[in-house]
Amino acid sequence: MNLYTSKSEKAAKEGFAAAKRGDFAAVKKLIDHSFNIGDCDERGRSLLHCAVQGGNPELVKYLVERCGMDPAWADRDGVTPYDLAWADWDGVTPYDLARAGHNGGISCGSAQSGQGGEAMREICGYFEKVCGFSHEECYRNPVLRGMHPDPSIVRVGEDYYMVNSSFLYFPAIPISHSRDLVHWDVIGHAVTDWKWAEEHLGPLEGGRGFWAPDISFYEGRFYICATLRNNDDAPYIQTQMVTSSSRPEGPYETPVIHNVTGIDPSIFTDDDGRRYMLLNRGARLMEISPDGRKILSEPELIWYGHSGLAPEGPHLLKKDGYYYCFLAEGGTGKGHRIAVGRSGNLRGPYEDCPYNPIMTQRDEIASIQCCGHGKPVQTADGRWFMVYLCSRFLEGRWGMLGRETCLDEIVWTADGWPVVNRGRGPSYMAALPFPKRDGGNPEEASGRIENGLPAFEWIAPRTMDPRYVRILSEDRVEIRGDGLDLCDPNCRSFLVKHQPDFRFSAAFELESSVPGSGTAGPGMTGIGGPSSETGMVLYYDENTYVKFGAAGGCLFAAEYVDDRYVRRESCSLDGGERAVFRVDTDGLTRTFYFNDKLLWRWEDVTSICSEGLTKGKRFTGAAYGVYVYGNDLLRWRQHSDVQ
Numbered sequence: 001m002n003l004y005t006s007k008s009e010k011a012a013k014e015g016f017a018a019a020k021r022g023d024f025a026a027v028k029k030l031i032d033h034s035f036n037i038g039d040c041d042e043r044g045r046s047l048l049h050c051a052v053q054g055g056n057p058e059l060v061k062y063l064v065e066r067c068g069m070d071p072a073w074a075d076r077d078g079v080t081p082y083d084l085a086w087a088d089w090d091g092v093t094p095y096d097l098a099r100a101g102h103n104g105g106i107s108c109g110s111a112q113s114g115q116g117g118e119a120m121r122e123i124c125g126y127f128e129k130v131c132g133f134s135h136e137e138c139y140r141n142p143v144l145r146g147m148h149p150d151p152s153i154v155r156v157g158e159d160y161y162m163v164n165s166s167f168l169y170f171p172a173i174p175i176s177h178s179r180d181l182v183h184w185d186v187i188g189h190a191v192t193d194w195k196w197a198e199e200h201l202g203p204l205e206g207g208r209g210f211w212a213p214d215i216s217f218y219e220g221r222f223y224i225c226a227t228l229r230n231n232d233d234a235p236y237i238q239t240q241m242v243t244s245s246s247r248p249e250g251p252y253e254t255p256v257i258h259n260v261t262g263i264d265p266s267i268f269t270d271d272d273g274r275r276y277m278l279l280n281r282g283a284r285l286m287e288i289s290p291d292g293r294k295i296l297s298e299p300e301l302i303w304y305g306h307s308g309l310a311p312e313g314p315h316l317l318k319k320d321g322y323y324y325c326f327l328a329e330g331g332t333g334k335g336h337r338i339a340v341g342r343s344g345n346l347r348g349p350y351e352d353c354p355y356n357p358i359m360t361q362r363d364e365i366a367s368i369q370c371c372g373h374g375k376p377v378q379t380a381d382g383r384w385f386m387v388y389l390c391s392r393f394l395e396g397r398w399g400m401l402g403r404e405t406c407l408d409e410i411v412w413t414a415d416g417w418p419v420v421n422r423g424r425g426p427s428y429m430a431a432l433p434f435p436k437r438d439g440g441n442p443e444e445a446s447g448r449i450e451n452g453l454p455a456f457e458w459i460a461p462r463t464m465d466p467r468y469v470r471i472l473s474e475d476r477v478e479i480r481g482d483g484l485d486l487c488d489p490n491c492r493s494f495l496v497k498h499q500p501d502f503r504f505s506a507a508f509e510l511e512s513s514v515p516g517s518g519t520a521g522p523g524m525t526g527i528g529g530p531s532s533e534t535g536m537v538l539y540y541d542e543n544t545y546v547k548f549g550a551a552g553g554c555l556f557a558a559e560y561v562d563d564r565y566v567r568r569e570s571c572s573l574d575g576g577e578r579a580v581f582r583v584d585t586d587g588l589t590r591t592f593y594f595n596d597k598l599l600w601r602w603e604d605v606t607s608i609c610s611e612g613l614t615k616g617k618r619f620t621g622a623a624y625g626v627y628v629y630g631n632d633l634l635r636w637r638q639h640s641d642v643q
Helices: 009-021 024-033 047-054 057-065 081-086 094-099 117-131 194-200 442-446
Strands: 138-140 152-156 159-163 172-178 185-191 209-218 221-229 238-245 256-258 266-269 275-279 283-288 300-303 312-319 322-329 337-343 369-378 384-391 403-412 418-420 429-431 469-471 476-480 494-498 503-513 533-541 544-551 554-561 564-572 580-586 589-594 597-602 623-629 633-639
Touching: 009 024, 009 047, 024 057, 047 057, 047 081, 057 117, 081 117, 152 209, 152 369, 159 209, 159 221, 172 209, 172 221, 185 209, 209 266, 209 312, 221 266, 266 312, 275 312, 283 312, 300 322, 300 337, 312 369, 322 369, 369 403, 384 418, 403 429, 469 494, 476 494, 476 623, 494 533, 503 533, 503 623, 533 580, 544 580, 544 623, 554 597, 564 597, 623 633
Parallel strands: 337 369
Antiparallel strands: 138 429, 152 159, 159 172, 172 185, 209 221, 221 238, 238 256, 266 275, 275 283, 283 300, 312 322, 322 337, 369 384, 384 403, 403 418, 469 476, 476 633, 494 623, 503 580, 503 633, 533 544, 533 623, 544 554, 554 564, 580 589, 589 597
């Protein structure tokens, strides 16, 4: 789709208005003479979106059947024409459906009881026939939202395991489990030893750390490898980490570090049992020991890829006598893509797939962009799917959430080549791979301990020093100030979670001070004195964040960018028995509340985005959490009912 231009604006607006009126004759005449069917409005909504709003089934069918418009194409908010037809106009908004992620979650009866009446029922039934799935039996991309870049996947039996990049965050390299490829639960991490993390991640600058991990299974053990990207002044800037465990959730053994230059390692086991690691640029192959702890040969280039532009993320699989090599190309921004080549010999030469790139986003205005860095997986019943990274942007520009994980089916052509989603780019809605059922076992994560730390969503940059942070449950933490502000890379006195979407609310209550901490009472009693500070943080890295807290008898909000605080507001703090800090996020707008009282509304908070600053490696995404600055020991509770 394309945003209408000044040349096409008049016809576009007339077409959109006529479609919203359900005026079939007027729309048809405009299409015949002046309307560009590929035009959309500023929200990214197409003529088909407008036709659904007009409630004219005849017009809807004409646009789909004669003009080739897609009921599952999403606007910039992720809302499809299918969503508009399905939405319960009495309460559930189309955006609620779009943000639901896995499926709409709205029953047929509820969706069809709204103001759309018979026309909407007819349109919904038609879309189900055209798309090949009902709105209740679909999933939508991304399947993993918020910061989940560089996915790698493996199947063992009927269980699927995925890893994603964690960069500096600890516990490092999350391991997720699913039984249906759509619903995922974090069950563990590859690196959970905080002292090891302090040594290896502690000195690193923002955006470095663990890049592009891979997970594989060999003779009863799970193997995870990743690039450990060091600072530019390190003896080895790029190194490769390998660890393994007999259990997918861990615990994993102490990693071994290989001082071999390259990024995006993956491990391939050939039919003869010999094992190899692949690295960029292109696909370079080196033999490793069965346990991955020794390098047995020098890296050797086997294929440089299709385009020759930034080939990385290599993965190998063997199928029907061919070695298939998958590469990410084009950089991780817009224009990212996946290409594949094949050879009858492991070391090549590799033949370029005639359908390359087999996944990319060609639609510059689409809500899902930057599609690449994928790995295929075969289901137990013989089908194939690809997990791959993507990005969603606010206003087509701001990548607040970082990179996320998408899923689409692979179809093998008659001449033996894999093509993702029939070459149409990423899907926005697609049929569930398996019949609707609960995915994973949430209790696995909720009650498990990793090296003394609960396996919850809480994370922290570089490490979690138990002298300063303690995770009590999914919604409760204790934090002792270490005397350092959040701009100091050595600060250890805060905990965060990944921001889940562009629109969400987060609230934390200062539940109490901890006995023996030197402060007393619930609420703000004894807190916010001249030498102490605490509150919420909206965090990207040590270079960009927003604090919303209490200090010196005042409430304040302050934005830090690069090397200084660039914006600050404050008001007096009234003491009391309750202290609830809440921030509502609506795109780039952040609204601050204390005890349900509106304090400030900040627009254009662009600093907490990957594009918010040109400094270092801006590869992660927005996070939110709580901090203590000073030396108080405080307990915080998250209010889950506002998310």
